[in-house]
Amino acid sequence: MPPAASLATTIAGSPLASCLYNASGPVCSTADELDALGGSDAGAILSKSATLEKRAGNPEPRYVETSWGSINSMGLPNEGYRYYLDYARRAQAFGKPYFMSVSGLSHDDNIDIIKALAREEAISAIELNLSCPNVPGKPQTGYDFDQSRVLLERIFEHVDQPLGVKLPPYFDLPHFDMMAAVLNDFPIAFVTCVNSIGNGLVVDTDTESVVIKPKSGFGGIGGDFIKPTALANVRKFYTLLREDIAIIGCGGVKTGTDAFEHILCGASAVQIGTQLMREGVGCFARIGRELSTLMQEKGYPDIDSFKGKLKSLD
Ligand code: RRO
DSSP, rough: OOOOOOOOOTTTEEEEEEEEEEOSTTTTHHHHHHHHHHSOOOOSOOOOOOOOSOOSSSOOOOOEETTTTEEEEOOBOOOOHHHHHHHHHHHHHGGGGGEEEEESSSEEEEEEEEHHTTTTTOOOOOEEEEOOOOOOTTTOOHHHHHHHHHHHHHHHOOOOOOEEEEOOOOOSSSHHHHHHHTTTTSOEEEEEOOEEEEEEOEETTTTTEESGGGGGOOOOOOOEEGGHHHHHHHHHHHHHHTTTTTEEESSSOOSHHHHHHHHTTTTEEEEEEEHHHHOOTTHHHHHHHHHHHHHHHTTTTGGGTTTOOOOOOO
16 A cells, blocks of 8 residues: 555645635534634634624524435524634634635625734635525625626725635536636635535425425525535636636535545535534544545545546547
8 A cells, every 4th residue: 555645735825734624604603613623633624604793693493404415594693703803813722724704794794804804814814705595685696796796806905814705506607607707807715616505495295394494494405415516616617717726625525535526626625514514523534534545545645646637538
């Protein structure tokens, strides 16, 4: 057997000992949850998307696990950005990057938050969430290419730290081209593909009812079911975006093989959401071991030796 494979990667100029870390959403809302991520094998700590003020989110039940994944309509419950800004200093104890997710309810809110984070060196990078599907009355910015450009123009006037964006999944090929044309015009450090598939509906046939309370049962779909969509988005943006923009894969990762597929499609790092909710922070060590074993079997010493090298049949 060749020597153990390295899972190390670099995102937004920050070295990560492991390319696996949490998706913004599950178990990253409180300092205790963030500490648990810090103490785990996750390569970075990413906070829950923050708004200007603390939010309780949507009524419960608002997260349900299914045999193939999950549906959620959390509605952006979070402690408000000041909490996650304050946590940045505490995160330093773990010796890994701390990324803050920002999801203001308006362009102005996003600008106010970004300005307030400036000069906080303990925040390694910002993930701007352009794709929350669950706030009633708030469209997903990432599906509006003009509004995405308007927001990014304003953001890059003020942002201090490296900044990436979390995108919704796209399904139509011209939409990939349109979003890539916007993103390539800005000094974006990374894009995270993908957020949950918005506004799915899960039905319980026994009760003949929806399974979550908000929005008449409509919610974001995550887990196994979304992996092919996530891989398609990783692959497309890997081929369309500037080389200096890293792709972070997110969607349907529960084994080392799933993570391998994301990297093969072009991901420099891989986030875990639904499986983290199901398994807890131990998933990073397990999936990391599985990925490392697979890489070793295939003779890949590191991520770069197979990143993006997906073969086509023509
Ligand atoms: O809090 C949520 O309802 C939520 C967010 Br901010 C998001 O970006 N994606 C998601 O599936 N749920």
